[in-house]
Amino acid sequence: GAVVSQHPSWVICKSGTSVKIECRSLDFQATTMFWYRQFPKQSLMLMATSNEGSKATYEQGVEKDKFLINHASLTLSTLTVTSAHPEDSSFYICSASFLELSNEQFFGPGTRLTVL
């Protein structure tokens, strides 16, 4: 149980375009979903936290107008990178948690974004 999927697993896009990444909890209803970013040879950095039906809470230094997060249901959250630039190239990982499991976070497999 507690499986989280992400789609796509990798994406290459041109500079200036927008990219949407989906995160789904497959066998549970997630109270909260999280989005992380990982640059090469660095650790994961939390970008934002989202609860179903409410606005996401962004970490300091993360542009909310550039990284749009929609948490439309208890099983789906999306991250849209708007007007992507090469410096946005990174590994984006989502996680999901629910209160019944003591807020343990379950992670998706990640999405590799390359902006040309």
Added chain:
Amino acid sequence: KQEVTQIPAALSVPEGENLVLNCSFTDSAIYNLQWFRQDPGKGLTSLLLIQSSQREQTSGRLNASLDKSSGRSTLYIAASQPGDSATYLCAPDSSYKLIFGSGTRLLVRP
């Protein structure tokens, strides 16, 4: 602000050795602490979760301990195998946010 340090940054050992990976954190007000492994280019695999009220958790050859008051956690790997080669990350949960250390890159040589 929570800061997490993992020592050593890298470790190379022959197969069969018992290993200790260390994690320290500055804010002891945590709900739990998770240990993960990450293979190159992949997502995270959860290994162990220790609640703040617990002292240790065990899963197979893995044992994690937590000393919340001193801000330390240790991951012990018994009888290491080449398949254990990966980066190991610790992440204390502060205010329902996981703060990750920079990891320990482990290589187990056959």
